[in-house]
Amino acid sequence: MQTRYWNFSAEHSKNIAIVDDQGSEISFAMLAEEVNEFINKLPDYKALIFSKVSNSKASIVTYLACLKAEHPLLLLDSNLSEDLFDNLVACYRPNLICSEGEIEQCHNDKLKLNPKLALLLSTSGSTGSPKLVRLSADNVQANAESIAQYLRLTCDDRAITTLPMNYSYGLSVINSHFHKGAAIVLSEHGIISRELWAKINDFKVTSMAGVPFLYQMLRKLKYKRFNTQGIRYITQAGGKLDVETINYFMDECTNQGQEFVVMYGQTEATARMSYVPFDRLASKAGSIGIAIPNGKLTIVDTNGELVKDALVEGEIHYEGPNVMLGYAESLSDLALDDECQGMLKTGDLGYFDDDHFFYITGRLKRFIKMYGLRLSLDSIETWLEAKQYNVVATGVDDLLVVCLIDEADEAVLKELLADEYKININNIEVEMLLEIPRTANGKIDYKLLLKSIGK
Incomplete structure (x- = not known):
């Protein structure tokens, strides 16, 4: 059995784990020490913890410490409004609130928390909705392993943080890289800032992740204007990207010896459910691709029957070890067991073609x-x-x-x-x-x- 990424494999101890905002390099051995020091500050009972996070070393240390010490953790944007944050606190009554390494104790009550519960994420960005996704340690580990496999990650890879870590896509970049003993270069800078591109070149970044809006902006600015000679691949998820922009980046990446990997996922599946292999992108532009390793995609019609023929529209269903335990809308829901049993109705309408590549046509809602x-x-x-x-x-x-x-x-x-x-x-x-x-x-x-x- 592979070592879980938050327990730090001994073979990775000398590898660089984090390049912080000041350019300092922190090895996995050094990171492990900081994580253990933080664990010593946490309660000896199973506590519910809220963490206000940014793309910082302190936020990552808090996250890894909670996973390792088995304290269920909700990751929240550090810029979330005070009113929305207070509403979540009132709804879930966390034992502790963490922010940039600081700990605020709220109470010592022993809350009813399911033993499998490891991580809570919001599906609604910065809206502060009380509806959360309940994830287990098995969920996040399984997704990290699958992503690392299809992206062919090695310990030599380096990703830069272009997305918030409280967003499942941004967090999956961190998880998958740590799983392989690869490094994360921390940045809070926007995609058009000189500081970001200086970091990409100075710290030999090999990959970058973005949502459709980011790539549409990069296309307008002309991707080839930027020095991306060290980039091995770039990934896109977080919504449907128009075919013109897909073709643009496919051509640009091909010319520069890079890969453009279009992916599909939901927070309910920890992050990732499918991807388009780069060598099939030219003929499958607009597709969400094939299921990730250890996952399975199917189409189910309005009668609940499995669709067996190509080009027949229905709801996309996903099966895999990364599917959430279920939703939570109140504190009492955190005691619930696995309600999904590895099966997820995505709410997306779509079909598969003759090569069994999947396409989304819309949302049920x-x-x-x-x-x-x-x-x-x-x-x-x-x-x-x-x-x-x-x-x-x-x-x-x-x-x-x-x-x-x-x-x-x-x-x-x-x-x-x-x-x-x-x-x-x-x-x-x-x-x-x-x-x-x-x-x-x-x-x-x-x-x-x-x-x-x-x-």
């Missing part, structure tokens, strides 16, 4: 009803993107709202939509927005979008 008929907002976005419109589709029942990011003829757009989707033109609104609201994870915040346009 991303629909409005137009006089009783369901209308997929995701399919509308995809259709308009193919016609070179930069839009986000939203709305409420009997009203479709299309938000334009770039200027366009609103009357023409309405006529196109009315004709294609057989909608009365009076049931379509077009809004011009300077900026699309996004969560801390870079995903479109559809709830805030609706609120911002007064719907």
Whole structure:
């Protein structure tokens, strides 16, 4: 059995684990010492711990210490508003609150916590929703192993933190690298900052991770402008990336001897469920690929039956050891056992092709009803993107709202939509927005979008 990444394999002890924000290198042996020192400050009973995190060494030490000492931990953005944080504290009553190595004790009550519970993550970015994903130690270890396998990670790899560690995608980068004895270069700088690209070159970074918004920005800035000679691969997840941008990075990476790995996942599966092998990307652009090692993807129709034929739409289901224990919405839920049993209904609609590569067509919940008929907002976005419109589709029942990011003829757009989707033109609104609201994870915040346009 492999050593779990938070227990630090002896063979990795001399490897560099972290390059901190000052450029200091910390070995795995040094990191292990700091983790053990932090454990000595924690209670001897099973405590529920909230940790306000940033991409810092102190945040990583706290995280690893809690995993090793088996204290269930909720990772929260250090910039989460005070009101939202207080609501979570009131809902879950943590024993301790940690922030950048500092510990605040709240109470010593022995809470009812399931023995399997190791980690809590929010699916909602910075909204502070009380709905959390319950993960076990087996979940996070299994996903780290699978990711390390398909990305072919070695102890020579170095990733830079371009995503928050309280976001499952950002955390999975840390986990998978530590599993292989590879290094993490810490950074809080944005993708267009000189400081980030200086770190990438100075510390010989080999990989970078990003959500669609990041790659769309890099495309506008021209990826080849940046010095990426040390990069071995870059990864994309966190939402559907348009095919044009996929093809752009496939060409750019090919020219520079790099790989562009498109992936799919959810926090409910710890992070990752599928990926597109780079050598298949040219023929499978727009696909979410194949299941990760030790995972399985299937399509289930509206009758609950397994779809056996290609190109038949249904809900995407995933099976694997990285599937969460279940959700939590209150303290009492933290005592619950494994409710999912390794099976996850993703809520995504899709199909597989003749080569068994999977494609997403929309979300089960991303629909409005137009006089009783369901209308997929995701399919509308995809259709308009193919016609070179930069839009986000939203709305409420009997009203479709299309938000334009770039200027366009609103009357023409309405006529196109009315004709294609057989909608009365009076049931379509077009809004011009300077900026699309996004969560801390870079995903479109559809709830805030609706609120911002007064719907």
